[in-house]
Amino acid sequence: MNFFPILLLLSLLSKPAFGQQQQQQHEQEDDIICPDESLTTYLHALIDVLYANGLNTFEQLIVHHSEIDSGYEFLHNMYTSGQKMTLLVPTDQAFQQSGIVSPFNGLTDDWGTELGELHCLQGEWTYDKLPNTGHGIASTSLLLVNEMNSTDVNTNASQALVLERGGDNQVIVDGWYGNATSWSGPLDLSSAGGVLGNLVILPIDQVLSFPPSLSTALSTPGLTNMSSALSVVGKSEEVEQLTEGGFTIFVPVDSSWSDDIKDVMVDQNKAPGLVGNHYTTKYSLFSSAWTGPSTFELDVESGEKITIKVNEDGSSSVVLGEIEAKIIRSDVTLDNGVLHMIDKVLYPTNPKSSTTESDASTATSSTPSTASSTSTSATIPDGSKPGSNGNTDANGKAVIPDSGSNSASRFGISWLTLGSAIIISWITL
Template sequence: MRLNYLIYFLTIFSINFKFGLSQLDDDLICPNEALTEYLTNLLDILFSNGLTTFEQLLVHYSENDLGYEFLNDLYNSNQKLTLLVPTNQAFNEIGINSPFIGLTEDRGMELGELHLLQGDWTSGSLPQLGHGIASTSLLIANELNQTDSKSNAYQAVTLEKGNDNSIIIDGWWGNSTSWNGPLDLSSSNGLLDNLMILPIDQVLSFPPSLSTALQSPGLTNMSSALNVIGKSQELEQLTENGFTIFVPLDSVWDENVKNLMTDSNKAMKIIQNHYTRSYTLFSPGWTGSDSMILTVESGEQLIVSNKQDGSNSVKFGDIEANIIRSDITLNNGVMHIIDKILFPTSSSNSSETPTSSIPSTAQPTGTTSASIPDGQDTDKDGGKAVIPDASGSSSASKSQVSVQLLVCVFTFWFILFR
């Protein structure tokens, strides 16, 4: 069965080779049979662990140019990568199955890149409390290229330590949990040394837009406030730096704040105290030290602190708000939920801690918590969040990559079966 599968995989390459040969340069450098051997070992590992839908998805990638590019980049990566592989059941639950008829070429590759993390991520590499933030291999500009940005910002995912060496990927539509540790790759005899393969129980979804996130119960006042000052679209526009926004719970928007919002100058200042478009700040950016200073859109400075009890806060002047949930990854940015308005009002010094109707995921002891209920993202272009922590690697054009792979795999096939 495995030999027949390999023959099918190689036949796909050889069929396309016949039509692409005329495009080759005489001095083309070929990675020879090593690429095919690498992919064959990867398919065998997936098959032997029952992850056959993802295995078939990789074969599907070999049938189009963007897929060739993804497979080639996977093989040629000089850094360690963590491949999150959804189980067959996870794919089946969202209707993605072979022969992948409804999966377009663009979306198919983006799905693969979304599940390919830069770096070696294990339970042991994550903090006991809080989150780790991993860049995927999905470059924002791949899909949301609606501006002139030449961003090297990547889609980010939030990771938490689970039980028994597992990892929890904290997503907007729900959490995905890994198996208890990565797959054993020893049978590949070192060919897959640049990979760690971590099976997960859900297919990752693209994060929603900010406007969608702010329709969640308990957060809608911020949506109204952004519309009042006319900054919703500006904040969501694709940029290299993304954005960071601190969103107060609805329960803290009292009459004092609402009265201030009727003054256009004060309204602008109030809302711009809560976000910046200069940087996408995830919690590891401030938990590694006692505090950090973040300049926001109003020109004011916020102090974001990691407190001794494990909780986090953001301070503006004498006002200190608890961060009751951090690292909510959005389209082109990140959202943190707080329990105070970052602007002086007559009720700013109230000692009462507001609560949220939003249920919670696990948070450090001593913090009020909040989470986001399931919903539907109405942004037809899909969602991405950015973290500018890696540079894009140069690669050949799609046609060059695909033809190069075809020639090399054809050569290896000829050697094996002549």
């Protein structure tokens, strides 16, 4: 007699159904105890809401945070923030697609905590709180000092995220490695009895990825000439290193590098000033700092002052002397700063211009007076070492290559999974 079918049936009958397994796991998780009794109550209410809405992986991640020192500090800070916080919660499917599943064996304590901090925004960021046109800049709970790289920097600067309105009252989180979209409005927290009064919970369809390094961004077709220019003057590593305020860089698209500009780049006395006209390592300046129609003046690494001009049609430009470059995409968040794409190189080739050709090493950049109202940007390095992504001549010296057919474009990168390959797709503006 074959007993296998009988044994299999008995085995299946003895196991709880999938829903029962989820319920048992939730009940075990609901036993979490923190030294702070009020925080324990807060976390119980939070995981109950997440469980009730089928957001089981994030619920389990909250429990995981509570069991490690860095995670407990993150949860405690969220609870005691004294301000409204928006929690972006990826769906279970989004976590599975990213390879992040309980019991989170692949997550280091620091990396896992920082992933949670990246999804926790300061302030209320729902559809009706976003601007009708353009985008909003939200500060996350991820601080510069929480970075995995070693640093003595003491700052309260936070990684920023770009959010904008989508269709059907959706919120879109605009990222280098692809966009995340809310699949419904904020969760109903009334069942928590007011315990979660400082939270807005917004489910999203992707796990947010950490922004890339500057060197990674400048390896994108259409932006590589700036990488070569930084290499020519030996500034590739300096610009993207971790600083107190991050960095701001205006990157001309490859098609804007004329032969006259390339001739300047081979002059060792002029090249540093040209490159220094495009960046500062003193602060991360996002577009929320300038509103208009108005103008906004700031210092850059070369010692020059550039002006950001907000036009009546809502577009923005960067002005240096007689050069006016249109900002064709603003607020590209990087792992330690922000990038704005422009359509001209900020350097006059007219010898009558009064613009000086100062060396970047003599610059005395300062933070603009309104920069305190902006978010500074930093997050986990991607592990790649800064370096030249440009070309070299016969002697091995970095040079600016021909731009070819590259044109001003708005780029997007589809992120498949954490650690997966990326696919670059170009969408013409």
